[in-house]
Amino acid sequence: MKATGLLKIGAAALALTLSSASVATVLVVRAAGPSAKVYPPGKALPDDAKIQLRPGDSVMLLNTNGARTLRGPGTFTVADSGGAANTNRRARFSAMRSGDVPLNPDPWNVDITQSGKLCVARPSQLTLWRPQKTDAIKLTIKGGGSEQTLDWAAGQDTIAWPVSLPVTSGAEYQISQPDSGDTARVTFVTLASPPTDAIGSAQSLIANGCDNQLDVLVEKSSID
DSSP states (O other): OOHHHHHHHHHHHHHHHHHHHTOOOEEEEEEESTTTTTSOTTOEEOTTOEEEEOTTOEEEEEETTEEEEEESSEEEEGGGOTTOOOOOOOHHHHHHHHTSSOOOSOTTSEETTOOEEEEESOGGGOEEEOSOOSSOEEEEEEETTEEEEEEEOTTOOEEEOOTTSOOOTTOEEEEEETTTTEEEEEEEEEOSSOOOSHHHHHHHHHHTTOHHHHHHHHHHHBOO
């Protein structure tokens, strides 16, 4: 093989190495303000990326160390933004932090008080969760052509999804408490490949519109 050919191969290998080294390690999970279109949720960034924010901008970033918010105006290097205060939270989650409302311990749980799309990573391990566990309740689930009523004991905040009720991707399920009249409607999105880390989880939740779960994931990852 000619020397020029070897040089080309070596250059290609070096380029591939550099490309792998600059794989995105930070994910935008929230954005507001004039620059929101530039940094939409789901946008991946390498550590050496610079973010230019205008007055009124806020961008929440998630990496392996947690989630934090950058606020404009200013130019920020992603790798140096770990100390930024995370205050861009929805009112519900501010209440959770103050102790008024418990935080769902796992973003993959089915919160029976929340409607919307719900991503399912492992259907066989699906768990129902409720923020108030003081009283025993009955819970009725309708969907997928079936109906099931569960007895939920006092003092328990989680219970397994009924095995007799299949989890069907794209189907809507009505979750109701007959005694109180409270009802939530969720549509399951079954993920083909369960994510293995926070960034992968956030990417899946954003891509599939599972906003309630993303809220829980971000809140649990927040850096104060």
